[in-house]
Amino acid sequence: MADEISAVINQLGFSPETVIVLAILAVVIVGAVVVIIASRPVLDIYPYLNPIARVRARKGRLFNEKQLSEVIESSNIEEITNYLRGFPDYANHLDDYSLEKALDIQLAETYDLISKLAPKDIQDAFTVLAKKYDINNIKSLIAAKEMGLTEDETSNLLIPAGRLYSEIEHLADVNTVTDVIAGLDNTEYSAVLEDALPEYEESKMVLPLGSALDKYYLENLLKSSGIPSDENSQILYSYIGEQVDVSNIKLIIRAKADGLSYDKASSYVIADGYQLREWKLKDMMESEDVAGVISSLEGTDYAPTLGDSLSKYNETGSISVFEKALDEYLIEKAKSFSTRKPLGIGPILGYLSQKEREIKNLKIIIRAKREINFPISEIKEMLI
Amino acid sequence: MGVEIALGTALAAIGAGVAVGFAGLGSGLGQGIAAAGSVGAVAEDKSMFAQGIIFAALEETQAIYGFLVAILLLVFSGLLGGGEGLPTTVGLVAIGAGASIGFAGLGSGMGQGIAAASSVGSVVEDKSMFAQGIIFSALPETQAIYGFLIAILLMVFGGILG
Numbered sequence: 001m002a003d004e005i006s007a008v009i010n011q012l013g014f015s016p017e018t019v020i021v022l023a024i025l026a027v028v029i030v031g032a033v034v035v036i037i038a039s040r041p042v043l044d045i046y047p048y049l050n051p052i053a054r055v056r057a058r059k060g061r062l063f064n065e066k067q068l069s070e071v072i073e074s075s076n077i078e079e080i081t082n083y084l085r086g087f088p089d090y091a092n093h094l095d096d097y098s099l100e101k102a103l104d105i106q107l108a109e110t111y112d113l114i115s116k117l118a119p120k121d122i123q124d125a126f127t128v129l130a131k132k133y134d135i136n137n138i139k140s141l142i143a144a145k146e147m148g149l150t151e152d153e154t155s156n157l158l159i160p161a162g163r164l165y166s167e168i169e170h171l172a173d174v175n176t177v178t179d180v181i182a183g184l185d186n187t188e189y190s191a192v193l194e195d196a197l198p199e200y201e202e203s204k205m206v207l208p209l210g211s212a213l214d215k216y217y218l219e220n221l222l223k224s225s226g227i228p229s230d231e232n233s234q235i236l237y238s239y240i241g242e243q244v245d246v247s248n249i250k251l252i253i254r255a256k257a258d259g260l261s262y263d264k265a266s267s268y269v270i271a272d273g274y275q276l277r278e279w280k281l282k283d284m285m286e287s288e289d290v291a292g293v294i295s296s297l298e299g300t301d302y303a304p305t306l307g308d309s310l311s312k313y314n315e316t317g318s319i320s321v322f323e324k325a326l327d328e329y330l331i332e333k334a335k336s337f338s339t340r341k342p343l344g345i346g347p348i349l350g351y352l353s354q355k356e357r358e359i360k361n362l363k364i365i366i367r368a369k370r371e372i373n374f375p376i377s378e379i380k381e382m383l384i
Numbered sequence: 385m386g387v388e389i390a391l392g393t394a395l396a397a398i399g400a401g402v403a404v405g406f407a408g409l410g411s412g413l414g415q416g417i418a419a420a421g422s423v424g425a426v427a428e429d430k431s432m433f434a435q436g437i438i439f440a441a442l443e444e445t446q447a448i449y450g451f452l453v454a455i456l457l458l459v460f461s462g463l464l465g466g467g468e469g470l471p472t473t474v475g476l477v478a479i480g481a482g483a484s485i486g487f488a489g490l491g492s493g494m495g496q497g498i499a500a501a502s503s504v505g506s507v508v509e510d511k512s513m514f515a516q517g518i519i520f521s522a523l524p525e526t527q528a529i530y531g532f533l534i535a536i537l538l539m540v541f542g543g544i545l546g
């Protein structure tokens with residue numbers, strides 16, 4: 001065999017030096033091709049590895065069924081507070097703030113942490129998501145001033161979290177809604193609120209201001225998720241797009257239940273969602289009633305989930321059944337991303353959604369415990 | 385005056401370079417991937433340090449296999465002294481042996497790194513996942529073992545270790 005190989009080399013007329021050069025060249029070319037092909041997927045997942053481990057560590061600290069049952073079975077708010085003191089994530093703020101506020105701060109900190117942890121490609125969307133708390137604080141300021149609350153009462157409504165908190169905290173001592181808007185002059189929300197101000201002055205209702213802020217937030221969210229270029233950004237785009245869709249559906253259902261006209265409701269709807277394009281939204285808004293809105297969603301992913309809730313709505317007359325069903329839909333969707341892209345954005349979205357669910361459930365339990373003798377079975381039914 | 389090296393010995397030197405170079409590349413990438421996941425886990429949970437080190441150390445083996453094959457090639461090809469140079473054909477066999485462990489180590493190391501990083505995430509979320517995580521992370525080791533075995537067989541039956 002060895003002689004045959006030598007013979008072939010001699011027949012080809014290669015000198016020993018040529019054989020060495022060719023061998024080196026072959027190794028270099030094969031090596032380069034292998035390295036390029038093999039390293040591409042690694043480069044894609046590399047930025048996610050550290051954030052994934054960090055969010056999965058936090059996911060492991062979320063309440064399991066047993067722990068949530070223990071909270072539900074607590075006899076009063078003090079017992080829940082003491083129970084939560086056993087969990088470092090919640091214990092930090094319980095000494096300084098009320099229970100609900102401590103929970104809000106925890107969630108705001110979670111959003112802030114994720115916006116810092118997220119890889120650069122998808123960071124913008126999480127930065128916008130974290131601004132939700134700034135918007136909530138502005139809404140609280142506006143509502144407080146409309147109701148004529150004092151400085152202390154207004155401060156009490158604010159969540160000491162978010163990027164704008166230190167700048168807007170002092171607005172608790174102004175007198176009117178217009179003063180709040182004037183105080184926000186240097187922020188990105190100034191123009192949005194100025195535009196909605198005439199409608200507020202005409203109607204003397206804060207709804208147009210709040211809705212304008214929500215619309216601005218959701219439009220920015222859609223913009224931040226950008227044009228999907230890879231699987232991670234595609235997942236992010238669909239996650240955010242479905243949040244916008246769900247927000248639109250909730251708004252239209254509420255408008256139909258309250259008997260609002262097409263003109264009034266349409267100004268608060270985001271024109272282009274993910275599955276619900278402009279024409280579909282128009283269809284929904286032109287429906288006669290809530291049942292008509294649900295049937296006009298036929299053919300979208302939201303139809304089965306809302307269709308199941310329709311009979312419950314007919315029994316109770318409460319649109320909260322649809323809101324709960326849509327919240328559960330988003331949670332399930334985020335959970336499915338965790339398994340679809342476990343070495344990418346999946347675990348980040350999965351954790352965020354589970355954390356939000358935990359805080360919402362804790363708030364539901366706390367609200368129920370504030371009522372006297374609220375049945376445990378009913379609390380369990382209300383949980384998401 | 386330059387050192388006289390037989391062509392076969394020079395080819396064996398290329399084989400040694402490929403063995404340790406590519407196996408080391410796979411091992412390094414894999415270890416980097418696993419370590420990135422482990423650092424994230426330790427940042428959230430200090431008790432994960434020991435498990436993190438174990439998952440990050442798994443990918444060391446590919447570099448060790450490549451290093452062993454490279455040393456054997458260097459010693460038995462006469463490059464480190466104490467023997468005659470190898471014939472050209474045996475030198476080509478040496479390149480095959482180096483490529484065998486080099487490329488197998490590259491794929492195995494990278495795969496193991498990804499599995500280990502994912503396992504670290506599972507363990508930090510649920511400590512009882514440690515054993516399963518180790519098993520899944522150990523699976524890609526087999527490809528490196530195949531490469532190592534073939535490299536040894538090539539060296540034995542190709543006249544390098546014989």
